[in-house]
Amino acid sequence: MSSPRSTSTKSTKHTDTTDNADSADSTAEAPRHPVSRRRLVGTAGAAGAAGLLAGGASGAVAAEALRDEAPTPLTSIGANGVPFHGRHQAGITTPLQAAGHFAAFDLAPGAGRAQAAALLKRWSDTARELSEGRAAADATGSARDAGPAGLTVTFGFGRTFFDRTGLADRRPAGLEPLPAFSADALDARRSDGDLWLQIGADDALVAFGALRTLQRRAGDAAVLRWQMSGFNRTPGATDRPRSARNLMGQVDGTNNPKPEDPDFAGHVFVPASGGTPASGAVAGGGSAEWLAGGSYAVFRRIRMLLDTWDHVSLERQERVIGRRKSDGAPLSGGEETTPVDMNKQLPDGSLAIPGDAHVRVAAPESNGGATMLRRSFSYHDGYLDTRDGPVPDAGLLFVAWQADPLKGFVPVQRKLDRGDGLSRFLRHESSGLFAVPGGAAAGEYVGQRLLEG
């Protein structure tokens, strides 16, 4: 995803770009790392701080103030907090974090609606406390000493959840199973699930602490079905905020819809009743009002055939995507953010963006306007033994967010399945489709409107 990340000097920066930022719970116990003045001095820069300390009487006062400061402040990354409460769950429009975990759970035999409700309440409380940086919520100790580091936890419901909880009549129409695609090589044991968690943080220990704590707090109600881990670039690793890169080396996320686009919410979030009927309705008609403000997540583990890719010339790699590898600029000219000119011809009359280039085949204009927000993590799970020797088990934990999978992922993947130059370098190995409820209001838990409505 491309959302540029801004740096901040505040202790709890609201990185989320939508309205989660207005609803942080201010009534609970204090976060474990309040801002300190030392941090503010630090923002003056090394030279400024050195000048202060060397500056005679006033320098001595400043030095004393620094010594008396407690606790030692966090860097801006550790101190960043993303509000848990809001109209939408955190982790959808939140800028990509450095570490990510995905996990699916099935309700335990005998667990039904009551157990699911208690579980979602437990998980929501834990996620809120962890995202506020409250040490007591971390059952592992692995996140001790750190701030929330931009932690987000996002919860989703799979198709089977509604059968297990006796809520089949409230299952939204958008949860119809995804069609089979010809390139699928899906592992059923690592696909689907009653419940889905997406965890992201800018610190690997914080992200792990959240995963493990939430898994433990599943208790007897749910059992882990599958779990996968991913990563992105660490914020601050580049000279300026830049789009992500994937493991093929491409700039990835450039042409994502932007929160400031007038139709962004319509593409990404399920409207209240009266909006698109298909996504916010139940299968037999009627409204799935509980999903208003929510979204649908399509999750795919897509392995990249990196050894094959690495043997392809740079020119060919760029034509497979339709963009330059160095800076992500379209092959039709300009820079990264220049709109792609699909009709541009080269002097020999051929198309600058080839007919099977990934960006041509995937673009909304090639798919009746189909639009999704891609927010993926790279993964590397070691090496696979093959006849040709070890090959990296690496690729993309692809996540697409949309108001309606039939107007986002499905038509685009159908098209890619048939005519995408990139697909011969990819293997889709696992898949899931989840209905992600809107965010919880203060005092509420995620999914309460479904489970208690």
Ligand SMILES: C=CC1=C(C)c2cc3[nH]c(cc4nc(cc5[nH]c(cc1n2)c(C)c5CCC(=O)O)C(CCC(=O)O)=C4C)c(C)c3C=C
């Ligand atoms: C079904 C949807 C998509 C899948 C699956 C998918 C996999 C995938 N994509 C890349 C790399 C890039 N994708 C880019 C653009 C792009 N991809 C999709 C959809 C899917 N990609 C869309 C809708 C778009 C935007 C098209 C447009 O409007 O221009 C790009 C270009 C940069 C960008 O805009 O993000 C790259 C690079 C990989 C490696 C991959 C599977 C592993």
Ligand SMILES: [Fe+2]
């Ligand atoms: Fe793509």
